Amino acid sequence: MGQKASSSEKPIKTVKRVFKEYIKYSESTDSQENKDTVSKALKRLQASSKEKDLSLLIEVWMYYDPTDFPTRELIEPIFYKNKEAASRAIHTRIRMRAKGENKENAPFSDLIDLQTRLSKGNQTIE
Secondary structure: OOOOOOOOOOHHHHHHHHHHHHHHOOOOOOOHHHHHHHHHHHHHHHHOOOHHHHHHHHHHHHHOOOOOOOHHHHHHHHHHHOHHHHHHHHHHHHHOOOOOOOOOOOOHHHHHHHHHHHHHOOOOOO
8 A cells, every 4th residue: 555755746745645545445554654654754844834735734633643653743843833824724624624523522622732732832742
């Protein structure tokens, strides 16, 4: 299932490609190759991330949860670098929540907590 990213592929496109494959099959695990690919792409995004990419990163933060992969630790610094834009994107995501998501259940409740931490400037990753 792991697909090699071309060296010219933009990091956000790499994340999107792997994430789409992951959710397509409702997986709870992912190949080590995909984990490494996403990890490298997210590290590259630390240096240059765009506001328009934040909605995808929110979805990945919420739902890319393969075993032993630090999704949130890799993505949250991007949100903190772009606090205002990330807060707006999270607010939009909360308003447009998916059917069946509610404030009592993770990962939706975690998203609300993230929004609170962003607004307070608290970078503690839970």
